[in-house]
Amino acid sequence: MEQTNTTQQSQEELTPEVREIRHADYPIDPLFLNRWSPRAFSPEPIDDETLMRVFETARWAASSYNEQPWRFLIARTEEDRKRFLDFLLPMNQAWAKDAPVLVLFISKKTFSHNGEPNSVYQFDAGTASGYFSLGATQNGLFAHGMAGFDRDMARASLGIPTDFNPLAVFALGKRGDKNQLPPEMQQRETPSDRRPVAESIMEGRFLPDIEERAEADTEQG
Numbered sequence: 001m002e003q004t005n006t007t008q009q010s011q012e013e014l015t016p017e018v019r020e021i022r023h024a025d026y027p028i029d030p031l032f033l034n035r036w037s038p039r040a041f042s043p044e045p046i047d048d049e050t051l052m053r054v055f056e057t058a059r060w061a062a063s064s065y066n067e068q069p070w071r072f073l074i075a076r077t078e079e080d081r082k083r084f085l086d087f088l089l090p091m092n093q094a095w096a097k098d099a100p101v102l103v104l105f106i107s108k109k110t111f112s113h114n115g116e117p118n119s120v121y122q123f124d125a126g127t128a129s130g131y132f133s134l135g136a137t138q139n140g141l142f143a144h145g146m147a148g149f150d151r152d153m154a155r156a157s158l159g160i161p162t163d164f165n166p167l168a169v170f171a172l173g174k175r176g177d178k179n180q181l182p183p184e185m186q187q188r189e190t191p192s193d194r195r196p197v198a199e200s201i202m203e204g205r206f207l208p209d210i211e212e213r214a215e216a217d218t219e220q221g
């Protein structure tokens with residue numbers, strides 16, 4: 001049987017802007033490279049079926065004790081989007097205002113089966129957010145995460161109980177025109193690269209030499 005070069009195959013499925021910048025060290029599904037975080041969003045609404053497909057992806061993330069500590073608070077109406085935008089930092093409001101869907105990821109700090117603290121509630125919600133972002137890409141959308149928001153304001157404004165912590169807001173939608181962004185954001189509207197995979201792996205113990213290289217090669221987000 002004829003051998004296929006999976007790297008070549010994957011390259012052919014990359015979007016043009018991604019193909020120019022992102023090169024996997026080892027072959028991976030192009031979905032992983034095609035996911036990135038733009039800031040220019042089209043206000044075009046997302047239909048219910050597509051939105052639910054994206055959340056369905058997040059649903060299948062693994063979690064400690066299968067607790068599924070994540071909850072997704074969503075804003076689609078003008079009224080709800082305004083309430084969410086109000087607790088974003090101005091640098092995020094500047095672009096997230098155009099996204100048709102805003103999603104606040106919150107996570108439950110204790111286990112439902114015994115009320116004990118769940119030491120990995122953020123880790124598990126983070127996994128779900130990764131699935132969510134890939135699910136967005138798979139459905140022709142883009143997701144852009146934001147840690148830059150006022151957590152106390154979000155909690156008060158949305159009535160979030162103390163047993164849950166607000167973790168991140170995601171903008172979700174179709175790509176917009178980069179010219180709609182403030183000028184300083186227009187030049188950053190491009191997929192980012194990564195340090196080599198070998199610089200994130202330490203075999204057997206913590207390796208300061210690898211850490212030094214990793215830090216030197218880590219770009220500002």
Ligand SMILES: Cc1cc2nc3c(=O)[nH]c(=O)nc-3n(C[C@H](O)[C@H](O)[C@H](O)COP(=O)(O)O)c2cc1C
Binds near residue numbers: 037092
């Ligand atoms: C949890 C989280 C919080 C983030 N917070 C912000 C933010 O507040 N504002 C922003 O513009 N981008 C934010 N980002 C986007 C990152 O800067 C971006 O994911 C990173 O530079 C890698 O680029 P990529 O997602 O395009 O691959 C955040 C991403 C994540 C996952």
